[in-house]
Amino acid sequence: MTQSLHPAAEKGFGSAAALYQQVRPDYPAEISAWLRQQLNLSAEDALLDLGAGTGKFLPYLQAISPRLTAVDPVPAMLEQLRQAHPGVQAIQASSHAIPLPDQSVRAVFCAQSFHWFATPETLAEISRILQPNGDLVLIWNQRDINTDWVKALADLLLPLEGDTPRYHSGLWRKAFEQQPWFHLEQKATFRQLHHGTVEQVVSKRLLSTSFVAAMPEQQQLQLKQQFEQTVFELTGKLAQDEIDFPYTTHVYVFKKTSGK
Secondary structure, rough: OOOOOOHHHHHHEEEEEHHHHHHHHOOOOHHHHHHHHHHHOOOOOOOEEEOOOOOHHHHHHHHHOOOEEEEEOOHHHHHHHHOOOOEEEEEOOOOOOOOOOOOOOEEEEEEEOHOOOOOOHHHHHHHHHHEEEEEEEEEEEOOOOOOOHHHHHHHHHHHHHHOOOHHHHHHHHHHHHHOOEEEEEEEEEEEEEEEEEEHHHHHHHHHHHHHOOOOHHHHHHHHHHHHHHHHHHHHOOOOOEEEEEEEEEEEEEEEEEEOO
């Protein structure tokens, strides 16, 4: 999302922002305490949620500090964020042009977003606004494909991705090659279950995926039926039956390089 929004993000998130807010999983409850301890954060620290979307990660930052700013380039996503978190400063902007002063932020968090804007320009801009020795934290909820029906759903989605940026492609890592601003300090994983009906936490959640949400409505309806049929065939559960969708949350902490 640096020079321009990817079409899947612009159309998909623009049209499905409300669905995104309703059906996306939360994050592990323990992640706030882990971040506070590992990054040595306090309630005095200014924090930025970059690529904040509808604000799904903001509650976990609010548990650390009230000094929050949220930035996202998609107006529809920010509308949902402002409804859910009216007290948070929300700014429409791109990752390569963040309207904050130099060295004004203690830590920047990208939850479910960095793959969209993984460029050297973004890293340079994040470094500019971070205080010396500040942190860049990347977080992703990923479906646990070690479960057979989750793997079957992933196999359905894979041919539909096209050139849409995704965490699992690993292409986002290239932004950190041969750059002077950040070094990886630590990684962590958490596990969680997203509980609800098959329709809510499986089929509708998958419909909120950017490149699926950008499809024509009839194609989305066909996919929804495919998702629910796949779950039924492998678990015996119908659309209104309850299910636990397993996720692994990946966290990467990058430290700002001294003097940059």
